[in-house]
Amino acid sequence: MRSRRYLLRKVLQAAATLAFVLAFNFVLFRAVGDPVKLLIRSSLRLDPQEQQLLREEFGIDDPLPQQFVNYLGDSLRGEFGYSFISGRPVIESITEKVWPTILLVGTATILSTLFGIMIGIKGAWSRGSAFDTTSLLGSLTLYSMPEGWLGMILLITFAGTLGWLPAGGIESSDRLSGFAHILDLAKHLVLPCLTLTLGYIGEFAIIMRSSLLEVMGEDFVQTARAKGVRDKDIRRKHAVPNALLPTFTLAFYSVGFILGGAVLIEQVFSYPGLGQLTYQAIERNDYPVIQAVFLLSSATVILFNLLADILYGYLDPRVKEA
């Protein structure tokens, strides 16, 4: 029976993982060396006095455990330092750019999950049919394409050659309002969202298909048939609910991958979100930004995985306490 102990265990595990992420982050960047030297490396000219001031600010001369505690405190308060490039607080750039990314990644996740599952179900139920073979091949092909490249191709085709959709950005420069604004946002969202969706829809379809095929061979489906239950009811009430369980958790785990994919896609489509911020930070070795993004994306993924585990505990009656 799913119980409070199961919940507690999962939450503690998530917290422990997060703690390791923080520690990992800290060790890695301190291992690189003196952050001030890093700053200098990225061509900010500082005289010895400024360097000393920064040293104090970064707390480099403090003992290591002290630094770690400071780091923890800072992170939890959202103080991720200042960008090497813009000089602005990292947290500011992040809060500015997070909503477009949430819009993009959220929509893509929902669409790829929904359609992927539907295609997978239809394919498995009509195994061997033209639909099945085509969708399987299509899914495999999409799965084999590098996302960034797919985005480029779509951009060249639809925005370049055909000119149907805008070539980038989140909205056009005209000041639109109300419905026209929403439509404009939507038009700009289509290509990046389509790219991300296509990148993952194949995987969902394939997994749902094999999951359902396996369930279809189980004895209880036979029992339902013998009882006189109609085919589509067998699919709806017996087969799919059992097959959906693993796919469902996959959907949550995929958020991490789609988030990662957004880095490249946003750059390709000049979409002003967290991904684009990260891409540019990589170009110029803006470590504070890279670190902060790593922390935040890990935290997000840990959270979603926790949600998946908890929800799974409710959906599958066989999940018992430890």
Place this chain on the structure above:
Amino acid sequence: MSTIETPRQPSEFTVGVEAEPPPAPRDPKKIRWARRRRAITGFWRVYRKNKMGMVGLVLLGVFVLVALAAPLMVSPDDLKPATAPGISFQPPSSEFPLGTDDFGRSVLDLVIYGSRISLLVGFAATVMTMVVGTAVGIAGGYYGGRVDTVMNAFTNWFLVIPWIPLAIVLASILGRSLFNTILVIGLTSWAGTARLVRADTLSVKERPYVERARALGASSWHLVTRHILPNVMPVIFANTVLTVALSILAETTLALLGLGDPLSVSWGTVIFDAFDAGALSAGLWWWLIPPGVCICLVTLAFTMCGYALDEVLNPRIRER
């Protein structure tokens, strides 16, 4: 829809189980190898019938051949920016079937030569993933207890962390080089294999012949190498093939993010160079499309082989 099962035919392919008594040589080593050979031929017989697997295999063969023969087809001078043979940014022509890049190098040359690094990184990263993943998976599964708890925690941590941010962090700290690319891919992929191997080890560990061997006083090393490893092999094998596909895709992603080795030519870096040089807005499709198509085809080939292997080794989902 579901049907009553057809009468069970003896499986044409069974690992480690004999259908008939062994031939004359009584030497246990010879018997073992004879059995392995029989298993392999049996396996090949079944695999051959799998259409998807055969298409994948052929496709793979073509690419591997091209990669091996690349030095014969492309002269290294043609790849150096200083001694490029053509004019920059030219669309496909009879002299340059795939056009030229920003330095005037033939895109066809780049694509042919790029196969070497792309495949190399794919294979090398996979080797690392398989070795580490298998070691951790078997260790945790076999020893259980505290060893397993530690290994499992380790594995789960790597599984949860989103790989692109992790790869970004590692690559930006370690620097951009071919070796680091391989390292980063290996570090972010081994956990998936470890989890799979651990699960399979746990089930193999419970099998009667393992218990018997242990009762006979076999050492851990003997049990692991002679009993557990060979029976976990099919799972590892199928997973390896799929891992190569994922590694090649990962190399592309890293290259496109600007984290690839700037000195080597791979399909990923070619696309990156194109992107960086503004090929998107200039509509230089001949530069962008071919490397991507190659990546797609190679990944497809490995994936098809991987799924075919899965079907061959897991008769439950095989079509009757």
Place this chain on the structure above:
Amino acid sequence: MSVLSVRDLHVTYRTKGGDVPAVRDVTFDIDRGHVLGLAGESGCGKSTIAGAILRLHSARTRIEGEISLEGQDVLALRPGPLRAVRWTGASIIFQGALHALNPVREVGDQIAEAITVHKLAGEREARVRTAELLEQVGLPARRIDDYPHELSGGQKQRVMIAMALACNPSLVIADEPTTALDVMVQAQVLQLLKSLQRELGLAMLFITHDLSVLAEVSDRIAIMYAGKIVEEGAADRVFHEPAHPYTTALAGAFPEIGDMRFRGKPSGLGGDPPDPQHIPSGCPFHPRCPVAIDACPTLDVDLWSAGEDRRAACIHVSGAPSFSEAST
């Protein structure tokens, strides 16, 4: 009055490796309130017959012959009427121990589904009836909301029995209902089946490889080998005085404690059942038969009279044609 009448049944599976004749030329009747036991080794075709009666095989499988359930020709039914007859005309008790129950739905729900699907009652009434059924099979009614994994093997089997009775069928097919259970639980479940059959006057087709079980439960027994019936007659006579050498071997393979015949002479049968695609010529049993003679590989065996109300397909029985006739 016969509830089930099977005539000249042939079931052939179509696989990538060719046609597989699983059931060949099988004929039998089951009268109201009677139990017919069907025995044989794995792969002899007995479960195939069960599936054929309710037409559960895939569309690729070829079924020829006649199957009459309560006078209705099952093989000629269209999908709608076929679904209606399933479970109400005849139901199957599958081996419930492993995966015959949907793991994510409560067992009461699955039993009630049989009732509501056939519109025999509304949801609430169906639940009441389900509780009654559970009690009838010896389970407390509160189990109605349990999930399959919360029940033991024996309890799951009882749920399968309750489910099979849900629509008051005329015929119940028990397909290896006790095979996967512990011996003690087996005895309990058998006891339950016997009393239910008697109480409700059910016609039953009891399929198993364990002949001693059939001897207890059935009125008549039919033995199957390589897709054909090779012996049939009254239950205790078939078991204690087998006419066909295969039956003798089957009966001997299950020693009864206390029965002197089994002392000191453990018996089993060497060899394997024949591959349905390569059935031996003449009498299919001849390669493994301890009393085979020269004529057997070329003999066209048929079910000949082996005594009063008994038939067996062996040249050694009284009703078989004489030697010289048989070898032509």
